[in-house]
Amino acid sequence: MMVTLSCPPRGEGDEEQEGDVGLQMTIKFMEKAVVRNSRVSGKWGTSENIISFFPFAAGESFK
Structure with a gap:
């Protein structure tokens, strides 16, 4: 499972650029890992x- 919180590119002419990612969190159930990262200015x-x-537990609600 992956959750990504991102922003659109800023400024004119940025249509082809990717925006910043404040947080990207990847849940790896088999490895019992939570990987976090961010992207700033590309x-x-x-x-x-x-x-x-x-x-986290597969099939269980997270509270």
């Missing part, structure tokens, strides 16, 4: 995946 940051516990 450049992806370093992925983070350290978590103290895995808060």
